[in-house]
């Protein structure tokens with residue numbers, strides 16, 4: 001008799017999975033390798049930036065009070081007491097009637113409180129001494145880049161768990177991080193199952209297909225910030241698959257298998273979880289694709305039994321594995337960002353389960369338009385190549401028409417959101433949006 005599974009809703013499945021998601025450790029890596037990693041600690045400014053008042057222009061540092069009674073007809077003349085370039089400091093306080101020739105980036109000399117640009121002064125020489133003439137009144141603070149105006153000491157610049165962009169690399173360098181505290185990447189094992197699977201470089205044979213999921217999942221792991229460990233593809237043989245899974249678990253932080261998770265004669269994952277004594281969190285979800293997605297836990301490690309169907313496998317990863325990876329990477333926003341978009345085409349087939357339709361979001365006249373791409377079947381691979389979003393169509397009795405507001409999940413997002421807004425309104429809402437008025 002075929003096993004009858006009890007489906008749970010997406011919200012419950014995510015909640016059960018995230019209960020076992022935990023943060024990993026922190027490692028120090030060279031700053032040159034930090035781009036694309038995730039910060040392991042909050043980045044706190046340990047000094048002001050800039051660390052001193054400095055000149056944003058090539059010009060003359062002056063005492064503004066010297067220009068108090070200056071006008072076009074009554075220019076003031078200041079003696080040039082010296083010259084400093086960026087990196088040098090003027091050795092003594094500047095006194096009344098003096099100016100210092102200063103270059104962009106140089107520290108403002110003591111006594112000065114303004115800078116006049118080179119273009120704004122007349123330079124003259126008399127008796128071997130240099131002078132400048134200024135023809136207007138200069139206010140204190142003019143043309144000064146003030147200490148701390150960029151960042152204040154003690155401020156939190158970037159939170160731990162943040163994806164390190166080139167801009168964050170610049171901040172890390174500014175604050176002297178030759179070694180960067182980075183969240184250690186979780187090691188995610190990947191095992192593909194199926195006697196029909198050919199290696200990627202094998203020629204097609206009757207009844208066989210190439211294993212695309214293993215490579216797709218490895219790239220999804222990399223995009224999410226994890227480190228993929230590929231254990232290979234294995235034919236549908238219980239003992240072989242059991243031993244592979246058993247051996248892999250000890251080498252990884254999480255393990256993903258693809259295929260063999262449904263109710264077929266050669267779908268061995270349920271029996272493997274049972275023999276390993278795993279705590280199966282769920283094995284059926286009210287979602288399409290990916291309803292057979294199974295998540296189990298063993299000794300605190302998450303084991304993902306993703307569907308063999310490529311689209312179902314992809315969606316299962318993004319909904320259940322990706323947030324666990326980001327949590328491991330210390331993110332407080334581990335879920336992909338959701339936005340509201342206009343549906344770009346009718347999607348009239350109703351389904352009692354929540355749908356995560358592969359789609360493409362484009363910008364049209366300042367508006368987000370989400371259009372389904374490719375064939376909407378869970379065994380389809382081509383739609384994945386075009387998709388940059390998942391269009392979330394809550395389950396219900398009616399379909400969706402072009403122009404309706406829909407939620408979309410942004411697949412390339414790096415900022416993320418917390419669990420609450422991700423599970424908000426449209427996941428498991430069960431309401432027919434067309435009754436909203």
Ligand SMILES: Nc1nc2c(c(=O)[nH]1)N[C@H]1C(S)=C(S)[C@@H](COP(=O)(O)OP(=O)(O)OC[C@H]3O[C@@H](n4cnc5c(N)ncnc54)[C@H](O)[C@@H]3O)O[C@H]1N2
Pocket residue numbers: 192193194196197209210211212213214258259260261262263264267290291292306307308309310312378379
């Ligand atoms: N009687 C029932 N049959 C099925 C049910 C069900 O509830 N009752 N669920 C269907 C759903 S929904 C899905 S999704 C699939 C899930 O199948 P499995 O996870 O058991 O995966 P397989 O049977 O091993 O393969 C399914 C499909 O995917 C292809 N595949 C597998 N691995 C790969 C790979 N690495 N790369 C590319 N393609 C792969 C495989 O050839 C099959 O075509 O079950 C339904 N059946």
Ligand code: MOO
Pocket residue numbers: 287288289290291292293307309311312378379
């Ligand atoms: O798990 Mo299946 O993808 O719902 O088609």
Ligand SMILES: [Mg+2]
Pocket residue numbers: 259260261262263264266267308
């Ligand atoms: Mg199967």
